[in-house]
Amino acid sequence: MFRFRDESTASKILERLRSMGLNLTLMHVCGTHQDTIVRYGLDLLLEGCGIEVRQGPGCPVCVTTMAEAEEAVVLARSGKTVTTFGDMLRVPGVSGSLADARAEGADVRVVYSITDAVRIAEKTGREVVFVAIGFETTAPSTAVTALKGMPENFSILCFHRYLPPALDMLLSMGELKIQGIIEPGHVSTIIGVRPYEAISRKYKIPQVIAGFEPLDILMAVYMIARQVKNSESIVENEYNRTVRYAGNLKALKLIHQVFEPVDSMWRGFPRIRCSKMRLREPFSVFDSEVRYAEELKEIIDADFSEPEGCSCNKVLRGLMEPRECPLFGGVCTPQSPIGPCMVSMEGACNIEYRYRRIAKIS
Numbered sequence: 431m432f433r434f435r436d437e438s439t440a441s442k443i444l445e446r447l448r449s450m451g452l453n454l455t456l457m458h459v460c461g462t463h464q465d466t467i468v469r470y471g472l473d474l475l476l477e478g479c480g481i482e483v484r485q486g487p488g489c490p491v492c493v494t495t496m497a498e499a500e501e502a503v504v505l506a507r508s509g510k511t512v513t514t515f516g517d518m519l520r521v522p523g524v525s526g527s528l529a530d531a532r533a534e535g536a537d538v539r540v541v542y543s544i545t546d547a548v549r550i551a552e553k554t555g556r557e558v559v560f561v562a563i564g565f566e567t568t569a570p571s572t573a574v575t576a577l578k579g580m581p582e583n584f585s586i587l588c589f590h591r592y593l594p595p596a597l598d599m600l601l602s603m604g605e606l607k608i609q610g611i612i613e614p615g616h617v618s619t620i621i622g623v624r625p626y627e628a629i630s631r632k633y634k635i636p637q638v639i640a641g642f643e644p645l646d647i648l649m650a651v652y653m654i655a656r657q658v659k660n661s662e663s664i665v666e667n668e669y670n671r672t673v674r675y676a677g678n679l680k681a682l683k684l685i686h687q688v689f690e691p692v693d694s695m696w697r698g699f700p701r702i703r704c705s706k707m708r709l710r711e712p713f714s715v716f717d718s719e720v721r722y723a724e725e726l727k728e729i730i731d732a733d734f735s736e737p738e739g740c741s742c743n744k745v746l747r748g749l750m751e752p753r754e755c756p757l758f759g760g761v762c763t764p765q766s767p768i769g770p771c772m773v774s775m776e777g778a779c780n781i782e783y784r785y786r787r788i789a790k791i792s
């Protein structure tokens with residue numbers, strides 16, 4: 431028996447939670463957490479304890495804006511080789527997705543790492559663009575490649591983001607009353623505990639960093655409930671088998687050496703201060719937005735409207751559950767997604783559909 435999936439321990443935690451008699455709405459910001467929650471039915475079990483857990487802006491592909499998706503499509507259609515992780519392929523931009531561009535003949539390739547993309551540039555001699563997606567977890571590998579040196583025909587369309595500024599924005603908007611946040615184990619492995627502390631102080635909200643197994647999540651919920659019961663609002667680390675207080679200093683140094691924070695739109699959110707990573711000098715010559723500024727000038731940072739009827743904005747702010755979207759499971763499915771939350775394996779709609787396959791109940 432894998433000890434982080436032990437049923438009898440889970441039952442004991444749930445029993446404790448039930449006996450607390452609380453009525454809580456919590457948020458997490460991680461596609462992998464959502465996967466565990468839905469796959470193991472933890473949301474249904476927690477509902478029986480008076481606790482609802484909603485997913486917030488924790489899927490990097492989902493928070494990528496229409497304008498950013500469109501930038502990649504425009505570069506592909508203008509003859510560059512665009513390399514990307516698979517999840518990004520079908521995210522709709524304004525004029526279609528990268529998959530659409532590929533069907534029209536553009537050179538769009540799925541890669542498993544930035545190293546693969548660099549190899550394509552070296553081998554083909556073509557202008558190669560790598561679409562860099564992800565929070566603090568994936569940014570270090572982009573940074574390592576930048577520091578090692580990249581071929582001149584290679585550039586990075588950088589959509590890496592910092593998570594804490596989004597948490598701050600979410601709480602400052604105050605649309606959804608939440609009593610605690612479960613923080614992602616992988617991002618926290620890089621950034622540590624400290625960046626969350628200012629948020630707990632500012633908003634008087636409990637936060638617990640959690641691993642990805644069912645018992646990690648149940649324990650994190652219990653730790654938040656215990657804080658609520660004791661009128662505390664601190665940051666606790668349930669995932670202490672991996673996450674250190676100061677984070678991964680080496681990775682943080684790499685991020686700092688290569689990127690600088692800039693204000694940015696996120697899908698579903700207004701502009702968030704210092705929330706996006708931009709290649710700093712001397713790496714900015716490898717920034718696709720700088721190199722192809724003329725081609726992208728109408729698109730960068732444009733505020734394009736969402737696909738008609740798409741509710742991803744609300745799903746990403748925790749205001750709507752996937753099944754509440756009128757398009758869920760009917761017009762919008764993983765086979766023909768309308769919004770990024772259905773495209774990405776980390777998106778709330780995709781996860782709901784994959785595990786529960788619930789067609790819209792009208």
Ligand code: SF4
Pocket residue numbers: 739740741742743745752755756757758759762763767768769770771772773779
């Ligand atoms: S069901 Fe589709 S359109 Fe609706 S919120 Fe989810 S991804 Fe967006």
